[in-house]
Amino acid sequence: MSLLRFENVHKAFGGLKALDGVSISLEAGCMTGLIGPNGSGKTTLLNVLSGNLAPDQGDVIFDGRSIVGLQPSAIARRGVGRMFQITRLFRRLSTLDNLVTSGCAFGLSFHDALDRAERLIEELELTAVHDEDGGNLSGGQQKLLEFGSVFMGAPKIAVLDEPFAAIHPHMREVMVRFIRERHAEGHGFLIVSHDLPVVLGLTDDLIAMNAGQVVARGDADTVLHDPLVIEAYLGETAVS
Amino acid sequence: MNASHLRTRREFLVSLVFLAAVAAVPLFVTSGYLLGIVIVAMYYALLAIAWNLLAGYTGQFSLAPTAFAMIGAYGTGMASYHFGLPPAVGVPIAILVSAVIGMGLGRIVVPLRGPYLALTTIAFAEIVRHVARNAHEYTRGDFGMSVPLISSDRVMAFYLMLALLVAVQVGLYFLLRSHAGLYLQAIRDDETAAAGRGINVIFWKTVAFTVSGAICGFAGAMYVHFSGLASPDIGHIFETGLVLASVVIGGIGTMIGPLVGGFIVQFAAEGFREFGLRHMLVFAAMVILFVRFFRQGLWGLVKNAWDRLFGQGAARPARQVKEAGE
Amino acid sequence: MMTLELILQGLVMGVFYAMMGIGLTLIFGILKVVYFAHGESFMVGAYTYALIAALLGLPLPIALASAVVVGALLAVIVERLLIRPLYEKFGDWQQMRDEYAIIVTFGLSLFLINAANQFLGPYPYHGPALTDIARFQFGDIIIGGHRLVAGLLGLLILGGALWFIQRSFWGKQIRAVAQNRFGASIAGIDTRRVSALVFMLSGGLAALSGALLVPLFHAQPDVGMVPALKSFVIVVLGGMGSPIGAIIGGLILGVLESFGAFYVSYAYRDTFAFVILIAVLLLRPQGLFGERAREV
Numbered sequence A: 001m002s003l004l005r006f007e008n009v010h011k012a013f014g015g016l017k018a019l020d021g022v023s024i025s026l027e028a029g030c031m032t033g034l035i036g037p038n039g040s041g042k043t044t045l046l047n048v049l050s051g052n053l054a055p056d057q058g059d060v061i062f063d064g065r066s067i068v069g070l071q072p073s074a075i076a077r078r079g080v081g082r083m084f085q086i087t088r089l090f091r092r093l094s095t096l097d098n099l100v101t102s103g104c105a106f107g108l109s110f111h112d113a114l115d116r117a118e119r120l121i122e123e124l125e126l127t128a129v130h131d132e133d134g135g136n137l138s139g140g141q142q143k144l145l146e147f148g149s150v151f152m153g154a155p156k157i158a159v160l161d162e163p164f165a166a167i168h169p170h171m172r173e174v175m176v177r178f179i180r181e182r183h184a185e186g187h188g189f190l191i192v193s194h195d196l197p198v199v200l201g202l203t204d205d206l207i208a209m210n211a212g213q214v215v216a217r218g219d220a221d222t223v224l225h226d227p228l229v230i231e232a233y234l235g236e237t238a239v240s
Numbered sequence B: 001m002n003a004s005h006l007r008t009r010r011e012f013l014v015s016l017v018f019l020a021a022v023a024a025v026p027l028f029v030t031s032g033y034l035l036g037i038v039i040v041a042m043y044y045a046l047l048a049i050a051w052n053l054l055a056g057y058t059g060q061f062s063l064a065p066t067a068f069a070m071i072g073a074y075g076t077g078m079a080s081y082h083f084g085l086p087p088a089v090g091v092p093i094a095i096l097v098s099a100v101i102g103m104g105l106g107r108i109v110v111p112l113r114g115p116y117l118a119l120t121t122i123a124f125a126e127i128v129r130h131v132a133r134n135a136h137e138y139t140r141g142d143f144g145m146s147v148p149l150i151s152s153d154r155v156m157a158f159y160l161m162l163a164l165l166v167a168v169q170v171g172l173y174f175l176l177r178s179h180a181g182l183y184l185q186a187i188r189d190d191e192t193a194a195a196g197r198g199i200n201v202i203f204w205k206t207v208a209f210t211v212s213g214a215i216c217g218f219a220g221a222m223y224v225h226f227s228g229l230a231s232p233d234i235g236h237i238f239e240t241g242l243v244l245a246s247v248v249i250g251g252i253g254t255m256i257g258p259l260v261g262g263f264i265v266q267f268a269a270e271g272f273r274e275f276g277l278r279h280m281l282v283f284a285a286m287v288i289l290f291v292r293f294f295r296q297g298l299w300g301l302v303k304n305a306w307d308r309l310f311g312q313g314a315a316r317p318a319r320q321v322k323e324a325g326e
Numbered sequence C: 001m002m003t004l005e006l007i008l009q010g011l012v013m014g015v016f017y018a019m020m021g022i023g024l025t026l027i028f029g030i031l032k033v034v035y036f037a038h039g040e041s042f043m044v045g046a047y048t049y050a051l052i053a054a055l056l057g058l059p060l061p062i063a064l065a066s067a068v069v070v071g072a073l074l075a076v077i078v079e080r081l082l083i084r085p086l087y088e089k090f091g092d093w094q095q096m097r098d099e100y101a102i103i104v105t106f107g108l109s110l111f112l113i114n115a116a117n118q119f120l121g122p123y124p125y126h127g128p129a130l131t132d133i134a135r136f137q138f139g140d141i142i143i144g145g146h147r148l149v150a151g152l153l154g155l156l157i158l159g160g161a162l163w164f165i166q167r168s169f170w171g172k173q174i175r176a177v178a179q180n181r182f183g184a185s186i187a188g189i190d191t192r193r194v195s196a197l198v199f200m201l202s203g204g205l206a207a208l209s210g211a212l213l214v215p216l217f218h219a220q221p222d223v224g225m226v227p228a229l230k231s232f233v234i235v236v237l238g239g240m241g242s243p244i245g246a247i248i249g250g251l252i253l254g255v256l257e258s259f260g261a262f263y264v265s266y267a268y269r270d271t272f273a274f275v276i277l278i279a280v281l282l283l284r285p286q287g288l289f290g291e292r293a294r295e296v
Helices: A041-052 A072-077 A095-105 A110-123 A139-150 A169-184 A197-202 A219-223 A227-239 B003-023 B032-057 B065-083 B087-108 B116-135 B154-177 B179-189 B191-196 B201-227 B237-250 B257-274 B279-293 B295-311 B318-325 C003-029 C037-057 C061-082 C090-120 C143-168 C169-179 C181-186 C191-217 C225-238 C244-266 C272-283
Strands: A004-013 A016-026 A031-034 A057-062 A080-083 A157-161 A188-192 A205-210 A213-221 C135-138 C139-146
Touching: A004 A041, A004 B032, A016 A031, A016 A041, A016 A213, A016 C003, A031 A197, A041 A057, A041 A072, A041 A080, A041 A157, A041 A188, A057 A072, A072 A080, A072 A095, A072 B191, A080 A139, A095 A139, A095 B179, A139 A169, A157 B003, A169 A188, A169 A197, A188 A197, A205 A219, A205 A227, A213 A219, A213 A227, A219 A227, B003 B154, B003 B179, B003 B257, B032 B065, B032 B154, B032 B179, B032 B201, B032 B257, B065 B087, B065 B116, B065 B201, B065 B237, B087 B116, B087 B201, B116 B154, B116 B237, B116 C225, B116 C272, B154 B179, B154 B201, B154 B318, B154 C061, B179 B191, B179 B201, B191 B201, B237 B257, B237 B279, B237 B295, B237 C090, B237 C225, B257 B279, B257 B295, B279 C090, C003 C037, C003 C139, C003 C169, C003 C191, C003 C225, C003 C244, C037 C061, C037 C191, C037 C225, C061 C090, C061 C191, C139 C143, C143 C191, C143 C244, C169 C181, C169 C191, C181 C191, C191 C225, C191 C244, C225 C244, C225 C272, C244 C272
Parallel strands: A031 A188, A031 A205, A080 A157, A157 A188
Antiparallel strands: A004 A016, A004 A057, A205 A213, C135 C139
């Protein structure tokens, strides 16, 4: 049985069909890349998943139950870990407190949250900014911190929106290593990224979207040679 | 221990020292007039602490703290005026009523942010004040209702108010030390992120409004049993200004700032009155200057000076940290 | 015809509300914050008119013009000193701009009210009416002379302001900044100057509204508080950031109040506005005419 299923999801903003009948199924422990040109509906899909947007039509089944209509916090506690395209963290809480807060909210005891936070800070190489307010961290450090926050819980699926955009190559390495290890432990990943080489380095399972629809799904070879995908990307190039 | 805990604990310890000093005041001061000034200062400190919980720690810029003080004041005022109930019954009623109304308001304004929240709460505060002024049969309008004194002994009244202040400060400390404190601050910094990490934003915002409303109501009820009159002036917009001034001048988002700020504002108000200068004029100017130039208030200034004199880790500028990280 | 008279009275008040609201909505449009000191532009206009017309005895048009100038000047100074950090530094400030805007403009409002009280005293200053005719009568409808003249003048100014915002070159720049400050600045629009212009415009209009109402309400330190709170209601009613919405909202509020005061309760006449405000914010936060903004 699949872990996450989008069933014929529609979402329109005024006349613009951001999602036009999307159906996707993801297995537990998946490692899937979601690609597509700008405006193809990727972020909208994630917002529907995390409960920040309600779909006009269709259903989202997570772990055997519909999550449409649930509060974002409830969806997060069920095991959907969301990382935003624009880094979101608690700017006036220290690095450690950012992590501890998330840990407590995900149901850890204060003590356990503190333990796990210390370990994640090591692992994500944030020791130098252990007590610094989140808002004072560099862009890359903030991404890593947000990353760590998601893994203070035990997400069944971590949803990452452009995690590698505009960050230092070294931090990208830290992040990729982190993703591999967590995946090996059984956490699923859905990664939205423009950075095809990095995505391809992580996974061979791709979903391509264009104009609010899924146009291809499969291994990298199939998807990247799919005529619809090529058209989608070339179409974008032609316009811009 | 983590950074925010250390910060909160340091502020709490300093505030205990301050409260101990306040407790000693009646040993040296016998003038009922001066004790009265300190009692009023404690009232403002309570409102400031309650508002700071909402604005400073939860990021909810409500403009209705004095409306809740008024609800508390009229809660016990009406209980005593119409039913002859003693303060021992009236004050708990006042706390309950203001907590329930705080919960209702909090639940209703959950989806509103920034400017929309400020406008809704100021409208709420004005409605409460208009009702108090116009519902003559129940409130006696602008005349206000005379209320029995909680104690004819000023020193007794002083220590009752102080007990409340200490209880609130200690309670707040334990609230902030628990995960709840972190949740509230997380909501302040980024609601969407907080929800994304599993924090029930609706619940915790409502909690903040309820607790803050209850503290304000409690303070208002105690205040009328000290002053002897429940009147609509308690909820005047200038009073809200004084509460804001206390918090901003003392240091927003700290445990000690609003407490000391409340005292400063009340003492300075008395002082300026001597010179025939309107105290609100000075406070408003100070609020503008502080929020424009010293966002962290007096406590922030004191802390910086302390770090510069004694600390090794004297506040590094943020940019340096960034470079070290990259 | 009681109904018609109530409508007319309400529309006249609505014109003044709209003059207040249009400035507030423009400020919200370009900065996305509430400006709490708007009522003090009204107050300053009222005092300027009363002082110049009654104390110095200068002609009324000069008094009205000076009110506009003083109000506009005050608003521009405030913009330069206190508002500019909101958009100049917005990188660091994004998280805190709401709190800064609320505290600083609320503080400013209290400061100006108390400054007026300190230097001009708490007692009311009176100003002359624009016309000697005490009242006009059309059939059964009676309306005060000053009310009608001031209302018509206000309507004229309101039309001019609307033309300026919707049609003129400057107005287009204002709307560009309101839609996307960053985009507008890339397109070569001087956002500082637009911001100053918006404050000048809104300060001037609010001051004029205050000046025109002096013969009815007199000039007092806190005279701007109620109109300011009502202009929030209008702005919310019409959709925050929409000038036409502010005008329609102003007229609606004026008429509703006029009926409410007559049929429901005169004592609660100032309370209706707040009930409307809360109802609109909760049920239709985008206002009656606004479009819902998309978030996330």
